[in-house]
Amino acid sequence: MREDLLFAGVEALTEATTAGNLSARELTEACLDRISETDHHLHAFTNVMRDRALAEADARDKDIIDGVEPGPLHGLPVAVKEEVDVAGEVTTFGGRGNSTPAVRDAEVVRRLRAAGAVVLGKTAMPEFGQWPFTESATHGITRNPWDTDRSTGGSSGGTAAAVAAGMVPVGIGGDGGGSIRIPAAVCGLFGLKPHRGRVSTDPHQHLWWALGTVGPLTRSVVDSALVYDVVHGALPGDRFRAQDPATSFVEAVRAPARTLRIAWSARPVTLGVRPHPEHVEAVRATAALLADLGHHVEEVDPGYPDPTSAFVPQFFAGVASEARTVEHPQRLERRTRETLRLGRWVRPGVVEWAMRQGEKVAERANRVFERHDLLLTPTIAHRPPHAGVLDGVGTLRAAALSTPMIAYTALWNVTGNPAASVPAGFGSDGLPLAVQLVGRGHDETTILAVAAQLERARPWAGRRPVLP
DSSP states (O other), X not given: OHHXXXXXXXXXXXXXXXXXXXOHHHHHHXXXXXXXXXXHHHOOEEEEOHXXXXXXXXXXXXXXXXXXXXXXXXXXXXXXXXXXXXXXXXOOTTSSSOOSBBSSOOHHHHHHHHTTOEEEEXXXXXXXXXXXXXXXXXXXEOEETTEEEEEOOSSSHHHHHHHXXXXXXXXXXXXXXXXXXXXXXXXXXXXXXXXXXXXXXXXXXXXXXXXXXXXXXXXXXXXXXXXXXXXXXXXXXXXOOOOOOSSOHXXXXXXXXXXXXXXXXXXXXXXXXXXXXXXXXXHHHHHHHHHHTTOEEEEOOOOOOXXXXXXXXXXXXXXXXHHTTOSOGGGSOHHHHHHHHHTTTOOHHXXXXXXXXXXXXXXXXXXXXXXXXXXXXXXXXXXXXXXXXXXXXXXXXXXXXXXXXXXXXXXXXXXXXXXXXXXXXXXXXXXXXXEEEEESTTOHHHHHHHHHHHHHHSOOSSOOOOOO
């Protein structure tokens, strides 16, 4: 019964806590117990805030007793990626460079708490989120719940492992080159990278300049929509701002299906990368399913532009801008210091030039949406690698190893388009398969609607990882 509770999902759990059928403390204790039992296998959490979480849960239960109107995420335990500020906790960015706790919550955390959520702890990431593998000198290797010899992907791999293993129903990640979608694909979750500026990056003006966004990883589409309805919206201090959605994200998930024009392609953006045959077949099978569901589906050549000139300077500048904020730069990992040396050529003028290049890339990349509503692709090129990918390697080798992981995702960080990784069954190795849905600018709602159709036609939440 407890495992059914842990895998029930955001919608079911908040219905239970709001109705009084389940207390926030009971749910929080169940998640904390699950962390104690399983996280020594996975290393998803870097900091579990047990006492604070229980006190917060008690406060949520008192609100119900006092007749306070419960929020849409009442009593829901959440995990937060290390790069996001949680008041009273050190924002480590995955390393040891900081030692002073944050004074206040980041805006996304403030909104989660205002909606009734309970913050359980912080989750692992590679230092400054540089790599699509969740490994660091400080916190070690975060392992995949489906096979602990394999990587979780990254950089939001700690969040993905926590959600996939049933430690929390939802976790907050960030995506600067695929860092929500890649671990979602590897761990069998739904992960939507929202349009640039959809969710505030406060207290920072930006996350890796024009590349980065913040958002949840969940086990279902509606769970993601519920969280986005709570956290979306920019602040005056944010450099980027998305257009207001035409409808709520939950309404988009539940709206009647409409016929769409969907393009598909297994061609990677990055030249020289060959997708795994099972990933190509997952795209083909999903395209066939979408056609069966009534959509107009066709294979296309998207004519991808090369995003390198826009992506690379912003990558280096993003790492450098975060590194400048840490208190103890001498504690940064050797590989991170190498990244900073290699990126010294990226001056402020170069960053602005790179963002202008990104606008040109976006103009070309978005031509596929002149005739189509969505683009279907693989999420990653290769199968999930064995854990320990980054052991003993420097920045250039790490970048080469990362290329197959970001070959389909990073372009859409450059353009700003929303894109989601959607579960697509399991491979012959027993690990999850996934496909990517990319939408027009500012149009998360169409992605959510079609992802929900796929989820109903091909349910993916039934299988659960079995930990050692």
